Amino acid sequence: GESVGLHLPTLSVQEGDNSIINCAYSNSASDYFIWYKQESGKGPQFIIDIRSNMDKRQGQRVTVLLNKTVKHLSLQIAATQPGDSAVYFCAEKRQGAQKLVFGQGTRLTINP
Amino acid sequence: DTGVSQNPRHKITKRGQNVTFRCDPISEHNRLYWYRQTLGQGPEFLTYFQNEAQLEKSRLLSDRFSAERPKGSFSTLEIQRTEQGDSAMYLCASSPREGAKTQYFGPGTRLLVL
Numbered sequence: 517g518e519s520v521g522l523h524l525p526t527l528s529v530q531e532g533d534n535s536i537i538n539c540a541y542s543n544s545a546s547d548y549f550i551w552y553k554q555e556s557g558k559g560p561q562f563i564i565d566i567r568s569n570m571d572k573r574q575g576q577r578v579t580v581l582l583n584k585t586v587k588h589l590s591l592q593i594a595a596t597q598p599g600d601s602a603v604y605f606c607a608e609k610r611q612g613a614q615k616l617v618f619g620q621g622t623r624l625t626i627n628p
Numbered sequence: 629d630t631g632v633s634q635n636p637r638h639k640i641t642k643r644g645q646n647v648t649f650r651c652d653p654i655s656e657h658n659r660l661y662w663y664r665q666t667l668g669q670g671p672e673f674l675t676y677f678q679n680e681a682q683l684e685k686s687r688l689l690s691d692r693f694s695a696e697r698p699k700g701s702f703s704t705l706e707i708q709r710t711e712q713g714d715s716a717m718y719l720c721a722s723s724p725r726e727g728a729k730t731q732y733f734g735p736g737t738r739l740l741v742l
Binding site for chain 1 (some may be wrong): 634659661669670671673719731733735
């Protein structure tokens, strides 16, 4: 069935390096995408979002790229810090729907 | 703190008991959502309110589950006759208005059914 998923369940990077977390989606009717960060025992924290009429959006140390041709979404985190260690989820919102559909998540570990 | 709040943060109960969770959304957010998250998975949608009206329910929301938002502010989620499979994190989220798509999540209530 249709789903939002992630290519890799775990990712380890050295502190200070850049990290890229990927996400694939299958519903071309989705018009909005969000990246969330979830630390252990906490709720998902909004990081950045992007509408389907955009292909790139930048925030503080984060960039989201959207490739609608191949239905791919990525989150780039620059100069990773220990506090970036968490599970990262992409979520999609389908046009006309209210709910978010989440992928499985990628655990990002920052090595000192 | 002006974020979404949830109570209790943790709940341990015995199978067959009823439990009730509360969510207080961000002030003036008229949309409220409940999700369930099991270990290692992303949150799954349960139900959605616009003001006091419950407009959508997932098939995950069995007849043992009921959610209310009587005054269009806080919401409660009740699970009757709990089962071990109900053990999960129950997350609440809110969003401000029509056209605002970002949902802001609370810390969740972790339920353990023994």
